[in-house]
Amino acid sequence: SSKPSKTASVSTMKSCLYNCEIYHDRRRPRVHAFNYRVFMFCIDLDEVHLLDRDPLIGHWPGTIYSLRATDHLQSGASTIRENLIRYLRSQGYTGTIGSIRLITHLRTLGYIFNPVSFYFIDDADGHPACILAEVANTFNEQKLYILGPDTLSHGRFRDQQVKEFYISPFSAAGTKLHFSMRFPDDRLQIAIDQSDEEGIFFRSGMKGQRIPLTTRNLLLQTLRYPWITLQGIVAIHVHALILVLKKVPFYRKEAQPDLQKNIRTYLNARPMRVPDPLV
Secondary structure, X not given: OOOOOOOOOHHHOOOEEEEEEEEEEEOOOOOEEEEXXXXXXXXXXXXXXXXXXXXXXXXXXXXXXXXXXXXXXXXXXXXXXXXXXXXXXXXXXXXXXXXXXEEXXXXXXXXXXXXXXXXXXXXXXXXEEEEEEEEEOOOOEEEEEEEOHHHEEOOEEEEEEEOOOOOOOOOOOOOEEXXXXXXXXXXXXXXXXXXXXXXXXXXXXXXXXEEEXXXXXXXXXXXHOOXXXXXXXXXXXXXXXXXXXXXXXXXOHHHOHHHOOOXXXXXXXXXXXXXXXXX
């Protein structure tokens, strides 16, 4: 796809914000549910060069938000888009690739806490082609899940894959993830459920409303959620303590090495590491 001009107006940009609600709903072995609100960035990777025109986004010291290639999948290229294309080709994807939109948290005041990012990939004709979910833990590890064209039906990508990754000590690495996602438009709809031999025991997802990416809107969202990364960390660990008190079974990472497969590591360790997400 052709890159927009540096003089493109905000109204013509595909990049935007989403005001989101995130929900977690555990059914077994103990019932526990919670939700909280955040905002997410949706960055068209052809428009990365336009982000620096916003005074809140940039690469210089003191900037509130920044997008760095080293915070995402790395395949030897210098940009997120090139790394993504290299990875898709290495996994056998042969379709055309047009625009790519990334749903993510940006690095905030130099710190990143990003449990999962999503790449929505169009073909050369602008039609939905595939989705990549980039799941991360706090061991500087990530696992990538591809939802290919064969998983698209009636406008929604659906697939189930074995987790084979240590995300949470409250679920075994050999359980299955059930993905259900639509390409984002005015609304964002993402659902990832989890199942074992007895069926689905955990539901999670994110629903959002599109907001234009303007300095004013970004400032308003920043004021509304001034501690967005801290909020996520606190929420996860508070509810983890509740799960411990409810005596939900606990799995240690080193106890299931054979169930952790095709794991990738970040080339650069993240600063300010936090304890493992416990939900």
